[in-house]
Amino acid sequence: MAETVIMPRQGQSVETCYIVSWKKQVGDEVKEGDVLCEIETDKASFEVESTATGTLLEIFFPEGTDVPVLTPICAV
Numbered sequence: 356m357a358e359t360v361i362m363p364r365q366g367q368s369v370e371t372c373y374i375v376s377w378k379k380q381v382g383d384e385v386k387e388g389d390v391l392c393e394i395e396t397d398k399a400s401f402e403v404e405s406t407a408t409g410t411l412l413e414i415f416f417p418e419g420t421d422v423p424v425l426t427p428i429c430a431v
Contacts, residue, residue, distance in 0.1 A: 357409075358431050359430050360407075360429050360430070361425050361428065362394070362423065363403060363424065370423060371421040372394040372395065372422055374417070374422060377391065378402075379391050379392075379405075381411055381413060382410065384410055385409065386405065387405055387407055388405065390403070390405075391404065391405050405431055406431075407431040410431065412430040414429045415428055416428055
């Protein structure tokens with residue numbers, strides 16, 4: 356069963372995060388803890404890690420997109 360990875364909250368006042376780049380592509384094998392993408396807020400940049408092991412099935416938002424926190428961004 357697929358597991359969704361959500362856009363993490365990066366501070367109390369942060370409402371959206373910007374997807375800078377995807378480090379994995381659809382079809383890639385990923386392990387729990389692998390870096391999936393790089394994101395930015397107005398104050399810092401972060402890496403989003405996979406919360407599951409398996410195949411990256413779908414990316415819901417392309418690079419260059421502002422995504423609300425706690426929104427699913429991909430499926431593994």
